[in-house]
Amino acid sequence: MAERLLVGVAASPGLVSGRLWRPESEAASQADPAASTGDDEAALHGAIASAGQALAALLGELDGDEAEVVGMQIAFLEDDELARPAFEAIAAGQPAGAAWAAAMDAEIAAYQASDDEYFRARAVDFQDIRDRVLAELSGGASGPLVVPDHAILLAAELRPSEFLSARWGAGAGLALAQGSPTSHVAMLARGRGLAMVVGLGPEVLDLHGEALLDGAEGTLVVAPEQGRLAAAGARIASEEAGRAQAAVYAARPALSRDGVRVAVQATIADPSDLDGLDPAHFDGIGLVRTELFLDRPERLTDEEGQLAAYARILAWAGGRPVTVRTLDAGGDKPIAGYTPAHEANPFLGMRGIRLSLRHPDVFRVQLRALARAAATGPLKVMLPMVTLPRELADARALLEAEIAALAAAGVAHGRPALGIMVEVPAVAITPERFDAEFFSIGSNDLVQYTCAVSREEAASAELGSVADPSVLALIARVAAHGRQVGREVSLCGDAGGDPALVPALLTAGLRSLSVQPGLAGAVKAVIAGLDLASTDEPSTPPS
Structure with a gap:
């Protein structure tokens, strides 16, 4: 059988050499639509x-x-x-x-x-x-998929519950005829480190035999030639060696070759993300994405529940700083009854701090819980999607009012530092207008708004990235402003965990990155090979 190349869409990086595999076909266990149960x-x-x-x-x-x-x-x-x-x-x-x-x-x-x-x-x-x-x-669902080791699962589409209940063998991957790189299954595959390619077309379902699946390039090679197999084997071995090296660096402080210290913090979406993590491997938590566990209306007004979550995170950190982002709902993160329905362009509409200020009763609950949690450790509060200085001023006034009310009631509390995310070019161009106690660059949205590309459209993704000179110039401007006024500037977007982008980010002047916990070792390994002292001198913002 001659080698055959199919090109789809990259959904989750990784290289798998194995056999194409389909679940044994079973009759669909679904109710007969025409049948009645009587009640x-x-x-x-x-x-x-x-x-x-x-x-x-x-x-x-x-x-x-x-x-x-x-x-x-x-x-x-x-x-x-x-x-x-x-x-x-x-x-x-x-x-x-x-x-x-x-x-x-x-x-x-x-x-x-x-x-x-x-x-x-x-x-x-x-x-x-x-x-x-x-x-x-019709009487109950079928059992979970059991995917063999080094198998490439072929399917038209895979549902999230199928993915989560499956038993995935070592070195397995997914090749889907349909699907999207923004689907929940793609997100789950990235979280588990499973290579995945989507959009390969219906013909992929008729293929069989040995294959190479490249989740980074978005390709599937069926019946690969010996030379390609040898190269793939070498790459897999190299990637495994890189993971082993990253595991060694994960336990060390992030220090450049010439002795410059870089803070590497964790990004989490839920307190349970900390289970099994060693706090000594991190310089704190650079981003707590509260909208991912405050995702129901009843949770938005549960002050005690929020306080318990924040206190748990601070206890894990053991005196290291914890930065909590206030509710960043809207855009691609709707919450029933809270975010507006049917906005023409939700990414340019009511989201982040705009929504919080529109719902002050909900916002006050979160600010109160955060102020109370600040009594137990070094907590910082970060406002998302800030565009105007008055948004920061209004949020500060609400926070101060809640602190005053807690003090009057004799409730234990602290005064957390109040900072902003830099996601909107209007902020990055003139950071001096914002009296924030710290700045954190949200690289995902900063790229989206600077380069006019949708974060959710794979077809336009190549039109913008953090490596674009315009985005790097904005990052450098904010970093220089931070040095000039003595305020911390960090980065908490996906770019901070990409080893290929870390050198450019640090050259732009950043010295603090927040990354997904599993990426910290690889980031530290890259930092260890860089010389940064020459870029560590204070500078003024570029004109």
Whole structure:
């Protein structure tokens, strides 16, 4: 069989050499849409409840981004509005299976018709929910996938719950005919370090034999020639050696070859992300993404629950600084009942601090919990999506009011430092207008807004990156301002964890990076090979 190259879309980096593998085909275990149970309304209520219970059991085994995905599906199943059309159809005489399938298919079609790739990618989450309930109506879902070692799973699409319940063998990967690099499955694959390529087309489902899957390049080579296999083997060995080296550096302080110290902090999405992590490997926590665990309306007003979460993080840090970002909802992070629905351009609309100031009652709860947590350790509060100086001033006034109220009530509290994210070019160009106690550059959005590229559209991703001279110039401007006024400037976007970008970021003047915990070792290894003293002198912002 001659070597054959298929080009898809890179979704999760990694190189896999193995055999193409498909799950054994089984008859779909779904309810006959035309069949009636006799009490279809009760049957659908029961199936939705059973599907939710199964997801809740899965949720108990997960944390971080994986828990977020399952929690979102549970929230959808608990949303009476989602199921309302199905129950109305049952009342009109339709059987449960047909009513549920029709209601969910309409929801799926609406997401698939979106102009935004991010929302199109969410359609598979609703397909997952639809099929789980249909399986419950027919007597229960099938067992989990068991993927062999060094196997490349072929499928048209993979649902999030299928991915999370699967037993993945060592060195496995995913090759999908459809899919999106912004889907939840792609995010989960990146979190687990599984190579993944999407958009390979339907022909991939008919292939078999040995193959090479390159998740970084977005390619699948079937029946690779011996020379290509040898090169792939050498690359895999090199990557494994790099991971071993990173594990050694993870336990060390980040120090350049010529003795310049760089702070490497952790980025987390949930307190449970800290389980199993050694705090001595980090210089603190540079970003707590609160919107990923305050993702339901009832949690937004739960002061005690928020306080417990912040106190747990501070206890883990053991005196190291912890930077908590206030609610960064909106854009690609909607929260039911809080974020506006159907914005024409949600990334340019009401998000971050704009929403917090529009909902002061919710914002005050978070500020109060943060001030109380500051009594237990060095906590810093960071405001997202700041565009105007008055937004910082208004947030500071609310924080001071809550601190005064806590003091009057005799409640233990502290006064956390108040800083801002630098995501909007208007801030990066004139940082001197903002009286922030610290600055943290959000590289993902700074690239998006500087280069006019959507974070969620794979087709335009190559048009902008942190390596673009315009973005690096903005980063250098903010870093220089920080040195001039004696305020810390850090970076907390994805770029900080990319070893290929770290040298440029440090050359631009940054000396503090916040990264996903698993990337800290690789970042420190890169820093150890750099000479930074010549770029460590105070400078004035570029004109």
